[in-house]
Amino acid sequence: MILLAGITGFQPAPSTKEKDFKAICYSSLDSDGVEFVETKGFVKNFYECVIKMKSKRVHALLNSQYPFIAFTSSRQVDELNFPFIDDVKLSNIFSPYYEVLCFEQLNEPVRYHRQCKNIILDNENTLHQVELKQLAYWKPKTVGEIVFNYWD
Structure with a gap:
């Protein structure tokens, strides 16, 4: 089950740590290909890392309450639409630390x-x-x- 109490950020829930997410990204990926998105003026319930790979850019989103991670294709940072994707390579990198959510779950x-x-x-x-x-x-x-x- 994904929709656990507090996942929206509107009620108390466990929390994931942004510093841990950053450390995992920097240690698991090419640090030159990692950029963290800090949004100004937006309230969001997730952390975001842009991963620059050889032929594409992928955004990794980590829910700030639960250890759920997902990937989107390249998009504008302030774009509210998330074109979720499955990425086997990134799933293998992040699955020891987080539950990787797939396209089918996210698009339900x-x-x-x-x-x-x-x-x-x-x-x-x-x-x-x-x-x-x-x-x-x-x-x-x-x-x-x-x-x-x-x-x-």
Whole structure:
């Protein structure tokens, strides 16, 4: 299950450490090919590293609450759309440290409805009602948009 309580960043949850993520990236990858994205003016629930490989650039996203990592194809840093991809090489590098989420998991459609004042999410989850209300407000279309979000 991916949608664990607190994963959105709106409720208390365990946390991953950005400094540990940076250390893993620098030690596992060519340090000249690693750039960390610091966003100004955006509130997000993930850390982001741009990995420059021979023929492509890949963004590694690490949820700031749970040790879930995913990869996107090259995109603008402030672009809110995440073109998630599977990358075997990067999955092998990061899987000893984090749970690598795949394209299929991240692109699962979000299905919810209202029941009286409550929001009911049909996807398997343990989210708090506060998070579900945020979900109803921001209207993510996929699980990946919940796990990696710019909600404030």
